[in-house]
Amino acid sequence: MTRTANGPVAVLGLGAMGAGLAARLLGQGLQVRVWNRTAERAEPLAEAGAIVAPHPADAVAGTSAAICAVADGEALGAVLRGPDGVLAKGPYPGVLICASTVAPEEVVQIAGDVPRVLDVGMLGNRDHARVGELRLFVGGEQRAFDAGRPLLEMLGKEVVHLGALGSGMRMKLLLNLLMGIEVQALAEATELATACGLDRQLVLKTIAGSGFASPVMAFKSRRLASGRFGEPDFRLRLMAKDLMLASKQAAAVGLSLPLATAAAETHVRATEQGLGDQDCAAVTRVLTPKPEATRDH
Template sequence: MDKTVGIIGLGIMGGAIARNLVDRGWTVVGTDVDQSRCTELSAAGVRIAAGAADVARAAPTILTSLPSPKAVAAVAKEIAEAGVERRIVAEVSTLALDDKLAFQQTLAAAGHVPLDCPLSGTGAQAKNRDLVVYASGDAAAIQSLSQLFGDFGRKTVNLGAFGNGSRMKFIANLLVAVNNVASAEAMVLAMKAGLNPDDVVDVIGAGAGTSRVFELRAPMMAQDVYEPATMRVSTWQKDMAVIEAFARELGCETPCFSATRPIYDEAMRQGLGDQDTAAVCRVLEDKAGFTR
């Protein structure tokens, strides 16, 4: 297969994917509105393009990893108007379903094959190729990208119709939101009880109470160090709003998820927006009157 791939959006996730693909022999053509990211990724072997249309002209397959519905719509329009033959375009961001469907419509009308492929995993997991691709859309197109997905992730699942990838990601992120706050709650209770936080990480991490989120975030909580962020609190607010709207539309109560929302909101009020979401531990420390 042609091992040339375009990546539009070279942030925490897109940048890590780009590095992994370069390391595995891919020619990666990338772009980002942040020129510092372009400079950093150019030094890592990514060929930097002027914009989305130039990426589309250079690569038969494109991954888009973008921060907002506005950015996704603009990129879809630019690819559609680039005047290139059929491209497979896999959108890997977490966005509302309506935004993904608008992306699909714009690209399909121009003769391209859009896929909805959000990723399960943090930025730290992306660096280690520990991502799961929730692929949905055209089955043949998904199959044709199996090597690509395998070179930056550990597993790919084909979930069927376009949009099912996003639906599954909403479920996964609901659990992440709950497990992250639950991990912080447990760490604060343990520390206030006089337990060594490093011991808590080791002991709980080896027992029935553990989770992937605890294993990733509890060490940060133990050290009270939340940078570099694998998922910023400010970005997570966007994902939580999407899940909340999705559940509301279906008329489904989410009491555990809903209980976490004020804690993330408080993290924003405390100026922790650029910190990792594990920083909710500080919010719960304040509520418990605990000082390290």
């Protein structure tokens, strides 16, 4: 059985999570090859010792594992099966780890007949990625999981094999469903309090310190208090995408999820208003009452 913990490893996609994963692997002494659609994002990693490749196919050459951390299913398909993709020159011999959040059926379809492929739902943020504190939920065949596990244990404090390929995405979608609803609920409560004349900062401090607040609420309350949504921990447009995917999963199995549906609609509307590249807590900006909506008392 091939082990992957000694590298070299390719990381494809250097957004917040991909860059954090690559930095973690470099810090553990592995040889890391990276690719990103926007090459400038690779510069800090190159300075730290990563080899920057011009195309995904070049990045995976000679590696024992490749981690794909791109934004969506379309990007994942291009990275794997595009003209310069991972599979352009034939089967990839290492362990292929799909850490992009896509529909479970989509990761199965894109993977096709790749012999060793895993889908990994990552719970945590870029800081967790850099220090190996992620929680990783994995789908794929047992042999593939056994081969990839040493590498995954380097990246996460918890690694759970859930079952068949697609299972990791199912877990990730339901976790993001909870996050999207929680952050929107926090934003709604805060905007209602403000509109009714309560002190915004005091309300947020009270919620964050209460038994009602999850760690996500306590964390995002600082975003809402500051009103700063740049340098996102998780982009709003990606939350909109994941909430839509979760809603579609529910519809496919005959479930009605009213909260998920409502949250998806709000996040899509926020994206359409130009907030997509801000932190997901910026959903509060579509809740702010317009002057014409206020009433005389």
